[in-house]
Amino acid sequence: MQTDFGRHLDEVSGATETLTKRVVSQLLSERRDSEAKNILQSWESYLQCTKERIQKCTTATETKLFHKKAELLSALLKKLKRNAPEATVLRLQVEDVARRAKEAGALNAGGRFEWVDSLLVKVRNLKLLVKDC
Helix, strand or coil: CEEEHHHHHHHHHHHHHHHHHHHHHHHHHCCCHHHHHHHHHHHHHHHHHHCCCCCCCCHHHHHHHHHHHHHHHHHHHHHHCCCCCCHHHHHHHHHHHHHHHHHHCCCEEEEEECCCCCHHHHHHCCCCCCCCC
C-alpha cells in the first residue's frame, strides 16, 4: 500500500480526541471551565474543518485542506500539553506527517510502500513473521 498521509493524520486525530476528552473532564472537575471551553472550541474548529465539503475536489484543494487540518490539530495539541505532556508526542507526529506530505507534494506518496496492519492484527496485537521475502 502506498503511503497515505491523510490516514496518518486521522490516526493522530483519534488519539487527540481521547486526550481532549480526558483533559476537558479533568479541567471541569477542577472547576477550570474557561480552559475547558477554550480546548473544546479548538476541537470544534478542527471537527468543522474535517467536515468541509470541497465542491471541485482537486489535488491542490485537498492538500490545502489537509494542511489546514494539520495546523488546527497542532494548535489544539499545543493547548493540551499544559495538562497532558503526552500531547507533545502527538503534536510532533502531526508536524512530521504534514512535513512529509509537503515534501511528497501530494497526500498519497506513490512509489513508497507502507505496511498497514489489518483490524484483526491491531485488535489481537498479533505479530506477523514474514519469511523469505
